[in-house]
Amino acid sequence: MPDASGSHDSALLQRVHHVVERVRTAERQFGRKPGSVMILPVSKTHPTSDIKTIVSAGFTAFGESYLQEAEKKIATLADLNLQWHFIGPIQSNKTASIARLFHWVHSIDREKIAQRLNEQRSANLPPLNVCLQVNISGEESKSGVSPAQVHDLATQVVKLPRLRLRGLMAIPVRSHDFETQRQAFHAVQEIFRTIDTEPEISAPDWDTLSMGMSDDLEAAIAEGATILRVGTDIFGPRE
């Protein structure tokens, strides 16, 4: 007879398989190459036991937003050699730890933070993969560089040798309407393509569009997302 934790784990596995199915279906529907869209499970607020369950389903990269919480989990799970993505807002006094512990940072939104990460990334580690977070819906309360300033930021960040500029991240304002969701992601894709053609930026590894979460991942796939950051629909609701 399954115990309580067994049924908790099987519910988790069922949810993650359902998300994989949604992603594969959307890839087919929108003419994306099968398997080309990466699912990044966002484990913030969820325990390391749940991360291990998702690892058992074949996932090796996880997203976290809160540094203190992430530090503990990364230490606890060190044996698993997981890849950690920092996706939350960054205060300057946190950059040293982020530069030491993470493989990716999705949420660069100002030059000062990029410079600090560049200075603090150890020469013993590969360059830190970074995306620039764009405030696509122009919400005053949200972090992210404005669309008008993202070119300038990219021009600065691409020069930093300990950072590897990969692309853009965005969190559009919540909407339950597919076309509205799609318009916002389309605007991010347009910025992504424009920067790709800028000779003074010319980032050699410009290949990542980190957009789409539990509620809007199909629209993001339709507009070229390469990494989906999925929390709730994999791990369940956050307290």
Ligand SMILES: *Cc1c(COP(=O)(O)O)cnc(C)c1O
């Ligand atoms: C929490 C979080 C997510 C996951 O959101 P869900 O709606 O739970 O899928 C994605 N991206 C960022 C930046 C987050 O902070």
